[in-house]
Amino acid sequence: MDKNKYILEMKEITKEFPGVLALDKVSLKVREGEVHALLGENGAGKSTLMKVLMSIYPPDAGEVYFMNEKRSGHLSVKKVLEDGISMIHQELAAVPEMTIADNVYMNRMPHKGVFVDEKTMNEETLKLFCSIGLEIDPKWKMKELTTSYVQMVEIARAVSAGAKLIIMDEPTSAITEQEVDMLFQVIRKLREEKKSIIYITHKMDEIFQIADTVTVLRDGQSVASSIPIGELDYQSLIGLMVGREITQMFPENTAVPGEVAMKVEHLSKAGEFQDISFEVRRGEILGIAGMMGAGRSELMSAVFGITKPDSGEITVHGEKLRQGDPRESIRRGMAMLTEDRKGTGLFLGMSITDNIVMPSLRQVKKALFLSRKRMDEIADGQVKSLLIKTAGLGVQSKNLSGGNQQKVLLGRWLCRQPEILIVDEPTRGIDVGAKYEIHKILCDLAKSGKAVIMISSEMPEVVGISSRVLVISGGRITGELTGDEIKQENIMEYAAKLEKEPKGMVKDEELI
Known part of the structure; x- marks a missing residue:
């Protein structure tokens, strides 16, 4: 494919949910063999756009072209994967009790008669790992791997399934700096093999290390499309993302x-x-x-x-x-915010008010009952002081952006002083x-x-x-x-x- 041709074109994609215009004529173009960073604040529309691409959500308007062919809005996720588009989610989807090879060849294991041909599967997995520069024993169980190696297995699974376009959602959020270097080596090798990567991250330094081009979303709109990374610097990129100038990255600790x-x-x-x-x-x-x-x-x-x-x-x-x-x-x-805000922090199906007052129920108890008025007063105080962006106190915490979820957890403990x-x-x-x-x-x-x-x-x-x-x-x-x-x-x-x-x-x- 010519370097000036696009493997993916998403044209003026619009997606609306009740009361929310999540995507407003958003366009995204990705070339063959490039690492394309997709950036934006939480709630900017990145996840929604990728779900449209994976046919999890049908677009309300707009067109998607992959490999120069127009995509129907009613494809199954399985068909999208078969066509060569794969997504590695921030919450990894490996099966811990199965071997690495089993995970790589999930749902398409080679057979010898009625039995799984484990010898062939292990050999092919090892060849695959060698081809992308990994040294991992395919017979290990997934549960014995670090998070970074689990990610490598997910990437290998995508490659083995014939993926031409791989979406990586926050791939370095839970790995060390040394492991990031290892991941980047794999990404560079995939780029050399003409695989295309859509790279979603909030870490600015990574973008300048690994990305070729950048698209920035803000409030459901494209504010910058397919800009070569060489045309941007740190401050200009942040300005595009947040719509305002941030003159210093960290407040002064006085x-x-x-x-x-x-x-x-x-x-x-x-x-x-x-x-x-x-x-x-x-x-x-x-x-x-x-x-x-x-x-x-x-x-x-x-x-x-x-x-x-x-x-x-x-x-x-x-x-x-x-x-x-x-x-x-x-x-x-004492108070503690654990590292996994979704798994061990928030009650995702409960409201902002309920999450904030959970450890302070004695303060809102009125005789045998809880005072909803007092609960809302406490929650509203934290929402205002922490600048939590929400449509109301009754919004379920799972519908908030990551930053606002973290502020809800902070508010939960700060109200206890x-x-x-x-x-x-x-x-x-x-x-x-x-x-x-x-x-x-x-x-x-x-x-x-x-x-x-x-x-x-x-x-x-x-x-x-x-x-x-x-x-x-x-x-x-x-x-x-x-x-x-x-x-x-x-x-x-x-x-x-x-x-x-x-x-x-x-x-x-x-x-x-």
Whole structure:
């Protein structure tokens, strides 16, 4: 196909839901063998456009051409896949108890008679992996792989099914920087093989590393279409996305650390972390950095009481904390936002009001009943102070953008006025504008004298707003950074200590 020809053309796509114009004459053109970044804030229309492409939603108006052929609006998803379009979702769809080869050849396994030909399937899977530069044993079970390797298997499955166009939705939201490099190597190899990639991300630095062209959506409209990445810089791209200038990526953290709010001494839990000691002060944002799997989330789950450590002691405001009891932690002025806002945070089918007041029901109790008026007052206060964008307090949380979902979770705990707030990956999967707002909230909390502990895999975030940084590797604290020492290279140096080889790698002798 000529480089000036398009493998995909979506022309003036319009899609309307009750009361919402999700897409308003949006166009997207993707060339063969290019990485095309599709950008926009949460709620801009990216997901809806991709669902139209995958025939999950029929368009109300507009046309779709793939490989120079006009697409019918009534194709099945199966037919779309057979035609060569595949989508790797942010929530990966692997079957953990099955082998890697089983997942790659799902629904199209080779047979020898009535039985699955596992030998052929394993050999073909290994050849496929070698062709895209991966060294993974196809006989491993999916559950034994890290998230990054699960993503690689999803990509391999798309390639093996003959995909000519692969959509990657937030592919780096849950993997480390080293694993991002590995993913980019695979993407570059796919590009060399003339595969086309639609790359959806909120991480600006990635776009300049991997994308060839960019399309930006804002409020359901195309504001920039197929612009070569060389014609854009960081600020102009952000301006296109949010419709306003953001002069600094992180708010200034002017909080002054005060007295010790919490002290952790010699905390250990077998297989997760060992001999951890640290303190966090009022008016401080303590960043917790390290590779995924280093034990950061497990440590904070134990600190908050979700799990119980094997040994060690925690004191809050000078008094010993009963461990393994989150109710006691909440009573003592602690709060925690877990890293998975959909899985372990929000009640997706419940309203904004119900989500916000959930841990504060005693405050809204009137005799034997709950006061709906008081519940709405509390929720409305948080919606206004956190600038949550919603059509009303009765909107189900699953219908909010990622940034607004995160603000609902923050509002849930802030209405209890905690003294110590633990946030795990607070800006994962949300857009640049919402990130800044979340960062400002955290800085304002520290400035008001709260103690904030922030776990983050995004190095710029850790460097940008942390007062002090602890680096964890292999379940141990390997470094502590303050002031001018808080730099990405220093964090990476400490994070690399004690690091283990990721499971799923094939040793050289196993490939012989």
